[in-house]
Amino acid sequence: MDTNKTILEMIKGKLVVSCQALPEEPLHSPFIMGRMSYAAYLGGASGIRANSVADIHEIKKSVDLPIIGIIKQVYDGSDVFITPTMKEVDALCQEGVDMIAMDATDRIRPDGSTISDVFPQIKKKYKNQLFMADCSTYEEAVTAVELGFDCVGTTLCGYTEATKDKSLPNFELAEKLVTTLSIPIIAEGGISTPEELKRLFDLGIYSAVVGSIITRPMEITKRFVKAIQ
Template identity: 80%
Template sequence: MDTQKNILTLIKRKLVVSCQALPEEPLHSPYIMGRMAYAAYLGGASGIRANSVADIREIKKHVDLPIIGIIKQVYDGSDVFITPIAEQVEDLYREGVGMIAMDATDRIRPDGSTITELFPKLRAMYKDQLFMADCSTYEEAVKAVELGFDTVGTTLSGYTQATRNKSLPDFDLIEQLVKHVSVPVIAEGGISTPEELKRVFDLGVYSAVVGSAITRPMDITKKFIKVLS
């Protein structure tokens, strides 16, 4: 795999495919996610977003693409579940993912900290690591840039209390970030069609992540079934 410095170049103006399946989903398996990533690679994906060290290790066996790594874990008393604690950042760093994505909302994390308190420590510890801030609002993205995140994503728009009724993809947020933040903007969240993907690139995003519309056949099937109801 290319060095950290080249990873942003490899995904610039390109598609990253999210290959994830949670324990309650029928495709939950490192083996299946490895093959899913390979299928995405054959289709032309330039990067993979993946959840868990086990899945990432399997994916690496099949594709030589930049990986945006996360660890999803739900904790009682906190709504933050995308790489919520420092130990998970360490696990991903040791695994050698190209970029680590974290929830960068202003919500309280499982250890009682906020991203403003936690991230400066992580930035100091992992100076050579690229970090992506998963945000839900413009203000959160601006704060993430101030904290030292290398990229900002619109991943959590529509998934927080403050943004629950947002229509996705959040084109307004994407446009605002492209115009006003100084780091690469990665569009993620609710991109369901090729036309929507083209539109976010037309708005000037650096890269874009598509997940469910490509890699979650159960959800795709449900969308088709709805029209028969």
């Protein structure tokens, strides 16, 4: 069986857990993310989404699950920071990640290009690599399909200027993508309860990524504290 098809089949109808901690967060450490991924695996996760080559390398030692890899890199003058340039794609491919997710919004990238400009070059260079399009709108998802992405995520809905007022998770967007697009739709962003997750799968999504509510104790604590202030 085709390796890429196998990877996609492994997360079909299943939960992917995002194990990430940014430098300013107390759990920022490849070792801790490795343990976090193992905990997610023991809990039944069928895939891991991870940030940085160091974290991914460590996570591979802990679990034998498909990994959706990203590199968050901020560049001056651009709002695009999830795997924004070929440099980050090169690093993830060199590490050997199962799937690479990248910002596929219509925003201008660090070098002044758009996703429509850069992705054909990336796909040509890495023909056999799986790519996930992190989108914020329906139109961006349509463009991602046309460009040849292997799956579309709702990852950036609510996190761009155009979608900042959207309530999350965006069930309406997920349903529209599922009913009109031909490639796997991965729900991601703002999924906070098992009930929300179940509703998204009932709408027909292929897979889902849940992060903060499982793996970011500082943010979870803040939510509880805010409720009683």
